[in-house]
Structure formats: C-alpha cells, structure tokens
Amino acid sequence: MNRGGVQLTLQTSSLVIGFMVWVILSSLMPFISKDIPLTASQISWVTAVPVILGSILRVPIGFWTNSLGARYLFFISFLILLLPVYFISIADSMMGLILGGLLLGIGGAVFSIGVTSLPKYYPKEKHGFVNGIYGAGNLGTALTSFAAPVLADKFGWRTTILLYIILLALFALLNFIFGDRNEPKVKKPFFKQIKSVYKSQKLWFLSLFYFICFGSFVAFTVYLPNFLVNHFGLEAVDAGMRTAGFIVLATILRPVGGWLGDKFNPYKILVLVFAGLTVSGILLSFTPSLVIYTVGCLSVAVCSGIGNGTIFKLVPMYFSNQAGIVNGIVAMMGGLGGFFPPLILTTLFNFTGHYAIGFMALSQFSLASLILVFWMYHQDKLFVADNVIEHTETGVMLTNIDGVIVRVNKAFTNVTGYTPDEVIGETPKKLQSGKHGKDFYEKMFASIKDKGFWKGEVWNKRKDGEIYHQWLTISPVKNEVGDTQYYAGLFTVLPNEND
Numbered sequence: 220m221n222r223g224g225v226q227l228t229l230q231t232s233s234l235v236i237g238f239m240v241w242v243i244l245s246s247l248m249p250f251i252s253k254d255i256p257l258t259a260s261q262i263s264w265v266t267a268v269p270v271i272l273g274s275i276l277r278v279p280i281g282f283w284t285n286s287l288g289a290r291y292l293f294f295i296s297f298l299i300l301l302l303p304v305y306f307i308s309i310a311d312s313m314m315g316l317i318l319g320g321l322l323l324g325i326g327g328a329v330f331s332i333g334v335t336s337l338p339k340y341y342p343k344e345k346h347g348f349v350n351g352i353y354g355a356g357n358l359g360t361a362l363t364s365f366a367a368p369v370l371a372d373k374f375g376w377r378t379t380i381l382l383y384i385i386l387l388a389l390f391a392l393l394n395f396i397f398g399d400r401n402e403p404k405v406k407k408p409f410f411k412q413i414k415s416v417y418k419s420q421k422l423w424f425l426s427l428f429y430f431i432c433f434g435s436f437v438a439f440t441v442y443l444p445n446f447l448v449n450h451f452g453l454e455a456v457d458a459g460m461r462t463a464g465f466i467v468l469a470t471i472l473r474p475v476g477g478w479l480g481d482k483f484n485p486y487k488i489l490v491l492v493f494a495g496l497t498v499s500g501i502l503l504s505f506t507p508s509l510v511i512y513t514v515g516c517l518s519v520a521v522c523s524g525i526g527n528g529t530i531f532k533l534v535p536m537y538f539s540n541q542a543g544i545v546n547g548i549v550a551m552m553g554g555l556g557g558f559f560p561p562l563i564l565t566t567l568f569n570f571t572g573h574y575a576i577g578f579m580a581l582s583q584f585s586l587a588s589l590i591l592v593f594w595m596y597h598q599d600k601l602f603v604a605d606n607v608i609e610h611t612e613t614g615v616m617l618t619n620i621d622g623v624i625v626r627v628n629k630a631f632t633n634v635t636g637y638t639p640d641e642v643i644g645e646t647p648k649k650l651q652s653g654k655h656g657k658d659f660y661e662k663m664f665a666s667i668k669d670k671g672f673w674k675g676e677v678w679n680k681r682k683d684g685e686i687y688h689q690w691l692t693i694s695p696v697k698n699e700v701g702d703t704q705y706y707a708g709l710f711t712v713l714p715n716e717n718d
Contacts, residue, residue, distance in 0.1 A: 225399075226289070227337055229393065233293045234356025235362070238356055241324070241359070242363050243323065243367065245444060259449070269320045273328045274552075275551060281544055285405040290400060300322070300387050304383050331550050334353060346477075347485075349477070351531070361470060364444065364462040431556060434553055443516070465516055474528060477531065486595060496519065500578050500585060609628050614627075615709055617708075620704065624644065624646065626643065627642055663675075676690060676713065677691045690711050
C-alpha cells in the first residue's frame, strides 16, 4: 500500500474513534438519566455541549494540521480525550456531565485533520472521493449508537464509557508509530490566511450548505436516541439501533457524494440534496406516525450523506492554497449546525407541545440553500466565461443588436490601443481604416444573417492611426428562445502586406 493509502486508512480509522467518543453522552443518555435525574431541557444541553468545542476547534485544528501534520494532531488529541472520558465515567451531576462533555468535543474536532491532510497525497480529480471515504469515519457515531446501549445494558454505562479509554490509547499509539513524519507542511500565519478568505462569498455559502447537511446529520444523531424513547416509547436499545441505521446510511452515502462531485458538476448534486431536505423537513413537521417519521429520517440521512461528501469536493477546488483554514471554518459551521437544532426543538416543544416549527425551519433553510445553489451555479458559469474572455490572446469585442460596443477584453486593448472606457458606447466604425467600402460591410452582415457567421480579412485602424491587418470572425449571440442579443467579434492580427 502506498503512502497515501496508509494515511487514508489510518486517518479514517482514527476519525471513527474520534466520532465514537464524541457521541458517548447522547448514545447513553437513556441510561445516564436514570442515575442522574435530568429534565428534558437539561438533557438537551448535556448532549449538545460536546458539539460546541467539537465545532469551534475545527478551525485551529485545520490550521495546525497544515503546519504540524496529521500524525502530531491525532496523537495529541487522543491523549487529551482520555481525561474527559474518565471524568464522565465518575460524574454524578449535570455540571459534571457538561464539563466532561465540553472537552469531549475534541473527538468531533479531529474531523478537520483528515480533510486537510489527505488531499496532499492525491490528485485533484480524486479529492471528492478521498474526502468522502475519510468522512465515512462518521461511522463511529453509528458504532457507539449501536454498541454503547447494548454494553450499558449488560455492564452499566460507567463501565461502558471506561472501555473507550483503551481505544483512545491504542489509536494514539498507532498514529505515533504509523503517522507520516514527512507529510508536506504549509506554514502560513493564521490571521494572514483568515484575512485572505473571510471576504469570499463562496466560503460562507459553503459554510451554510455544510451547516445544513452535516448539522442535520449531527442533530439527528444526538437527538434521535432520547426522542425515540420519550416520544414513541421505544426501548433504549431499539432506539440506539434505529439511530445507528440512520448514521450508517448517511455515512455510506458520503463517499458516494464525493464520487458524484468528482464525476459531475457538484452544484447539480447539491440541487437534488437541498430539494430532498426541503421535502423531508415538511414531512417531519406534521409529527407523523413512526413509519412515516422513519421515512422522513432516512430521507434526511440520504440527502445529508450525499451533501456532506459533495461539499468537501468544492472546498479544495476553490481554496487549494488555504485548504486548512477553510476546511476548518466550513467544518466548524457544520458542527454548530448540529448544536442548535436539539436545543431549538426542545424549547419549541416546551412552548407549543410539538416539534412542527423546528422541522419546518429545516425545510425553509434547505429551500434557501437550494436557491443559493442555483445562483452559485450560474455565477460559476459566468465566472468561467468571463475568465475565458479576459485571458484569451484573441481580441474580443461584443456589441448589442444596434451595433453599440458593450464589452472588450485586454487583448482588444493591446491590439487597438483603445481602453474599454474609450470604446464602450461607441460603434465599430471607430476602428474602420477607410480601406473597405459600404458594399463590403453589407455583404458581411448579409453573411451573418444567412449563414450565422462571417469570417475574413479586415483592415482596421489603431488609436495611434496605424492601419493593421486582422482575421475577424463575427457571430451572433442568442438567448434561450433563439433571439439575437449580441454580436461577438473575435480577431487576431495578421502580418501587413508590406511587412
């Protein structure tokens, strides 16, 4: 196995362990609440608190990964996690659970390590799939959701939590031994990187998308076990297994989302993702039966899983030089997206007696994201077209149907000497050399009308009065219904006959 393969395996396995630890409290809450009396609001806070540090720390951890390497970050993170895991196992109050849960968030923060480190080992066309495989480390939440209640039912929740110390110590050692000591490092000042990206619209739009997709994944992971027990009356082990099913489905589809992002336009995939989440939120808002509720939850799992993989295809595509800090910011927003929903749902339930408004909010946020994806897709196409026009060595002049110049590119200025301000609003007559008669131009536009284009040799005049020889192609630019809106002239300079 090559170096990239070794690191992909090691880091994905490490993420599994980190996520297993991250959701200990939510997975075992039906057992913990029997020993430590907690209200519904207190339970929501205890299970949501690990998400706080797990989200905020993703920014500096992404930055440190670029400068220090994944080996060092995983090793230190797992050693630190030993403390809160032990502390929670002996906690006997809500405050003890919250204090331990806060540091437990490091288990979720390690996500930023792999999405920053692993793309260094693979070409860009594989980044979506590789980050999708790494993101499948979400499976750790499923393992804890499924196994922890079973173990707690047999050995007690405190003993179950202590078992995680063994896993943490083992993977700290594995990263120390097999982590890549020679990982390429990127050492740039933290605030300099922040300054270079914080004004980017794409950064904040991608953060919003991940806030919805990963946030819904985390929120349902944290919220489902206790909700299924209290709202539908399921046994704790049954609720854990159903939650594990939700997590497994979302996790399996994350690499699929990354692969789809590699093969197709990622924005088209996100259109389907947010359309699905919009419909799912509406379905869940009607407080349906367990069967319909299950369909709604599984639909959220499918959409969030594919969306999570697709979004991290876009990050390195737009921010290759600031991948560490941007991965951290986007990942942080995703984690925070999982912090608020359980608290909001519980608060709304206390006021209204149902969860409809909370689920409808998911639908509306998803609908807003769907609109933004459409907008970004068209902006991206315009950006590409604009860059092609500006950076081509061919001179470009665009006129409206009345023959008034509306745009020229840099090559046009280099050849003619005219700046955009000097020709926009004028007509191409400004460039005429006087060597061609009226019949020449009449035949030119007759050809455009009959054939759809004209091409040939033309003598034009530069700003300084010099006559030059060019090869010119003129084509109409039509709108969606086939009406001509512009005429595009593309030209290259030919040697003068006396050269």
